[in-house]
Amino acid sequence: MCSKNITVSKASSSINTIESALLLANAHDTINVLEGLYLETELHITKPLTIIAYNATIDAEFKGGVFYLEADSISISGFTINNIKSSHIKDISAIYTYKADYFTIENNIFNLPFFAIQIHKSQHGIIKNNFIYGQASLESNSGNGIHVWHSNHLEISGNTVHQMRDGIYLEFVDFCTIQNNKSSDNVRYGLHFMFSNNDQYRDNEFENNGAGVAVMFSKFITMQNNIFKLNWGGASYGLLLKEIYDAEIINNTFYQNTIGIYSEGSARINYKNNILESNGWGVKIAGGCYLNIFKNNDFKNNAFDLSYEGRMNDNTFNNNYWSEYTGYDLDRDGVGDIPFRPVKLFSYIVNRTPETIVLLRSLFIDIINFSEKVSPIFTPDKLQDLKPRIKPIN
């Protein structure tokens, strides 16, 4: 039993729609869709197929979703898919998979999708090198770029997601690698994951998203070599961690965010070799954080390097570079001779009454910060970096 090739072409009299090719195809066939504009929706794929587009565009004309993958081993590549219908009740998608394992979605372009790629209960899939462009705004009802639910062992790499509601949204998604993606200008989150364990996030870029990146209720996470930048806004975070346990956050850059890292209820996280530069707050620790280690990070020119609420809880700050550090290094070992206290008194005042931020840079605040540095009364005694570096490491 050998697999055959079916060609769909606008010029053909017999097979000029993708729907007709789907009806003709047997399991494991290849469908080649040639150049042209196809006005089709509701294409349900119920057998393993490889569908390759050669400059083909599918326009859903805001009438519905396009591809529904309902079998294993389906591959869809090379398409441009435009104009998916939006809805308050249903999450209509350009490509939707349901219990379709070993899928491949590669090299497609999505313009004005409501949801672009939605994966439900489909294991071992690849989402690679796709471009997703929305025009979401605060006022509009928009969907997510790559939305994954209850699906494990996926590779999500090399995708560009721009101006959707959430760029990449993962819920109950384990053992996946998310790398080399660019997620920017989304209304809410560049990346959001919840209840998703044992995942790796590497070499991604999250830029100018309305609320930044928020990750919650997950464990055994690695976030390495990512860039979180330009996430400004009243409630915008480079990286928000809530109830995250046993994670490695290494070699990331947090640049020009309102808050670089916000951590609440999170434990046993190693923050190493990160650069936190020119943020409003470098790191904000809210309550319930235990056994977190901050080591070898560079805190450069943040308005507040560290804001801290709660007890020491075995959180440690060691061997970091702090641009605010004004100590000396007489024995030339690269490490300051006196410890550094990173929490300024002013940050306590701002935490209680956020409106007082307007006093930043005023002479009065500089004086009370200086007096607290000389003789700390309010900031916790043990919250200090005993070996602050003289020069940045990264």
Added chain:
Amino acid sequence: MEKYLVIIIILVFRSCSTNPRAINYNTDNCSYCKMTIVDQIHATELVTEKGRIKVYDAIECMLYDLKENPSVVYQHYKVNTYNAPKILEDASTSVYLISEELPSPMGANLTAFKDSLSALNVQKEIGGTLYSWSKLKQKFNL
């Protein structure tokens, strides 16, 4: 002079109302989990007896907040319903469906309905379990 005093007093007392307000979708953040509220079917609101308003992106976030802070007294408990998004109904008169086929923003698969008839109709289609407000609070150990 007295006229200004009366106007000022009226304005001051107006600002102390304990009425619920509309939720600003895409702008407001959940008081519990800090996520931006975008889902118009699941967002909820609480108003304290002093008029302070807390909004949530999901019913489960409101329930978790109630559980963690039992001493706060609320005047209004408001939920959005599946039947009419953006219109806030009273939580105590609403009927709740927990079904895997109808997800909610924080993973509890919990949605409110205005009345039991509409809830039963949807339950017939997609399955799940129905709860009253008191049974729901019991389930969340409140």
